Amino acid sequence: MSLAVEELAVRFGGVAALADVSFEVEPGRITSMIGPNGAGKTTAFNVITGFLRPIRGRVLYEGEPLTGLRPFQVAERGIVRTFQKTNVFPLITVFDNVMIGLHLRERAGLLAILLGHRRVREEEATLASLADEILAFVGLSHRRNEAASALPYGEQRLLELAIALAAQPRLLLLDEPASGMNPAEKTTVMGLIRRIREQGVTILLVEHDMRLVMGISDQVIVLHHGRVIARGTPSEIQGDPQVIRAYLGGR
Amino acid sequence: MRRIRLGVLGLLLVTAPAWVWNPYYVHILIMAGIFAILALSLNLLLGYTGQLSLGHAAFFGIGAYTSALLALRLHWPAWAGFMAAIVLAGIAGYGVGKVSLKLRGAYFVLVTISFAGVIYLVSVNWMELTNGPLGLPGVPPLEITILGLVDLSFRSKASYYYVVLTVASAAYLICHRLVHSRIGRAFVALRENEALAESVGINGTRYLVLAAVVSAAMAGAAGSLYAHYTRFVSPEVFLFSYTVTMVIMVVAGGKGTLAGPVVGAVLFTALPEALREATSWQWQMLLYGIFLILTVFFLPKGMVPTLETWLRERRASP
Numbered sequence A: 001m002s003l004a005v006e007e008l009a010v011r012f013g014g015v016a017a018l019a020d021v022s023f024e025v026e027p028g029r030i031t032s033m034i035g036p037n038g039a040g041k042t043t044a045f046n047v048i049t050g051f052l053r054p055i056r057g058r059v060l061y062e063g064e065p066l067t068g069l070r071p072f073q074v075a076e077r078g079i080v081r082t083f084q085k086t087n088v089f090p091l092i093t094v095f096d097n098v099m100i101g102l103h104l105r106e107r108a109g110l111l112a113i114l115l116g117h118r119r120v121r122e123e124e125a126t127l128a129s130l131a132d133e134i135l136a137f138v139g140l141s142h143r144r145n146e147a148a149s150a151l152p153y154g155e156q157r158l159l160e161l162a163i164a165l166a167a168q169p170r171l172l173l174l175d176e177p178a179s180g181m182n183p184a185e186k187t188t189v190m191g192l193i194r195r196i197r198e199q200g201v202t203i204l205l206v207e208h209d210m211r212l213v214m215g216i217s218d219q220v221i222v223l224h225h226g227r228v229i230a231r232g233t234p235s236e237i238q239g240d241p242q243v244i245r246a247y248l249g250g251r
Numbered sequence B: 001m002r003r004i005r006l007g008v009l010g011l012l013l014v015t016a017p018a019w020v021w022n023p024y025y026v027h028i029l030i031m032a033g034i035f036a037i038l039a040l041s042l043n044l045l046l047g048y049t050g051q052l053s054l055g056h057a058a059f060f061g062i063g064a065y066t067s068a069l070l071a072l073r074l075h076w077p078a079w080a081g082f083m084a085a086i087v088l089a090g091i092a093g094y095g096v097g098k099v100s101l102k103l104r105g106a107y108f109v110l111v112t113i114s115f116a117g118v119i120y121l122v123s124v125n126w127m128e129l130t131n132g133p134l135g136l137p138g139v140p141p142l143e144i145t146i147l148g149l150v151d152l153s154f155r156s157k158a159s160y161y162y163v164v165l166t167v168a169s170a171a172y173l174i175c176h177r178l179v180h181s182r183i184g185r186a187f188v189a190l191r192e193n194e195a196l197a198e199s200v201g202i203n204g205t206r207y208l209v210l211a212a213v214v215s216a217a218m219a220g221a222a223g224s225l226y227a228h229y230t231r232f233v234s235p236e237v238f239l240f241s242y243t244v245t246m247v248i249m250v251v252a253g254g255k256g257t258l259a260g261p262v263v264g265a266v267l268f269t270a271l272p273e274a275l276r277e278a279t280s281w282q283w284q285m286l287l288y289g290i291f292l293i294l295t296v297f298f299l300p301k302g303m304v305p306t307l308e309t310w311l312r313e314r315r316a317s318p
Helices: A041-048 A071-076 A094-101 A110-114 A118-138 A153-166 A183-198 A210-216 A234-238 A241-248 B002-019 B023-049 B056-072 B078-100 B106-125 B157-179 B182-192 B194-199 B204-230 B240-253 B259-278 B281-298 B303-316
Strands: A003-012 A015-025 A030-034 A056-061 A079-081 A171-175 A202-206 A219-224 A227-232 B143-146 B150-153
Touching: A003 A041, A015 A041, A015 A056, A015 A219, A015 A227, A030 A041, A030 A183, A030 A210, A041 A079, A041 A171, A041 A202, A071 A079, A071 B194, A094 A118, A094 A153, A094 B182, A110 A118, A110 B157, A110 B182, A118 A153, A118 A183, A153 A171, A153 A183, A183 A202, A183 A210, A210 A234, A219 A234, A219 A241, A227 A234, A227 A241, B002 B023, B002 B157, B023 B056, B023 B157, B023 B182, B023 B204, B023 B240, B023 B259, B056 B078, B056 B106, B056 B204, B056 B240, B078 B106, B078 B143, B078 B204, B157 B182, B157 B204, B182 B194, B182 B204, B194 B204, B240 B259, B240 B281, B240 B303, B259 B281, B259 B303
Parallel strands: A030 A202, A030 A219, A079 A171, A171 A202
Antiparallel strands: A003 A015, A003 A056, A219 A227, B143 B150
16 A cells, blocks of 8 residues: 555644545555545645644555654655645746755755765756756746746646656645646646656545546545545446535535 | 956956055955855845844854954964854854744744844953953954964955955855755745745755854854954944845845845945045935935846846847
8 A cells, every 4th residue: 555544633623624534545546536625635635745733543655654744754755745726936947946846866965065076066967957857748848947937827737747746756646736727738737647657656636627537547535524425436436426415415 | 258257357356456556445345355255144044045134243243253252362373263253153053043943934033133132232241251342452363374384464454355355255156056056946945935845855944054054154254354354343243233234235236146245245335435435424324325225126126136137138139
């Protein structure tokens, strides 16, 4: 098992954002988490990646507990996320954004940097070509030297994906990667997510676009009011009466 | 082209004492150099990590007092005092950073202000050590003995100019290398978007504390140079006005650029002196203020970034 979430509970004041959530993510597959707004999807992401402490329960990654680690420590273990709201480094170039994402692959120490060691320059050159490869992968090479904030919305979302990929994830958590995109951009993102999975990266996806979710997921988890109400393959979920009720209301 | 420009600039700086005939102007150049080191050090924090230190004069003062006290009380050679000033200011930066940078932002501003205030009070009241408000006169000039054979004395203004030029160049080089490395990128990442920076594995607190240590150590070096140059240290080195001057230099020159703080330092060291010659004292601070307001109003990003944008646009549309 890649990621295991066990009996997670989070409260904001009197509201139970997550009541008792357990699920598993299988390695090398695309797992999607769906549910109406406020179901607790982003809260689950925040707990897994160390941005939020649960009041109960724990998260295991390859058998090791993640609960209690800080976000950068979670990233060091190969778990990288994107954010629901667009999140880039706005005032610097697209290329520099990706270079920051490469942080964990860099080895140069303070002394070597201050002394201007040759190895540091070589590492810089290697990383720069790596950053260009990643930009080409998401299709942003033509924007390389523009400020991230100058990009149209859809491309900023692609840049977020590029930054996350630069951090070399083994488990990638994508929080609504296609929200606000037009249909053509959504198709591009779907293709990218598939290609990332083919490279052996496990993916946990939160997404509202059902066509996208049902199109690429191997497994779907449905959250409602902070609880898991269903899990299964896309076709199983589509026929689940409880899920239909959660989305359409009624009893 | 770039190399030629750098070469010309280097030649001008190296030959300056030869064609700057007036020792008063050499004095201004020396002070500009010391302030350039301070502005570069503040810029590492303010310009790159986005954290504002409003107590930067404390690190400058710690450097100055360390050098002065080690020379006067323990008769350490000046170069050893210089090294000690850097180390001690760096340790102070580590302490302040460790206490406040977990919370960052406004807390860092407050802790740095308080730290400078406390250090100032200590320097005024600890008579036995610091001689209180009377200060420490008679700090020996910078003299270096190489292998017990060659004695180098930096008593003259021209020779001290070269010492300051060397240290300022080293400070610039350190900033340049840091900024263009993974460390500098981590600084900028934390300034631009801390949550995203952490999510790609950047340890925020660690890098901010590192920035505070390097910044404080550089300010300490400037303090040591100042002590051996003016040969006198008093609690005034901790004054808030020093910090304000540094912030003005960084912001007006262009924070988050390498050349900005240096340009700011030279300009805002020379400007009060020029105004003093040109007008009476009533007009001096008024004109200084007006100049500052105009700069911030018309060049909100600072001089260097505005110039860079202008040059780029001119090249793009000939």
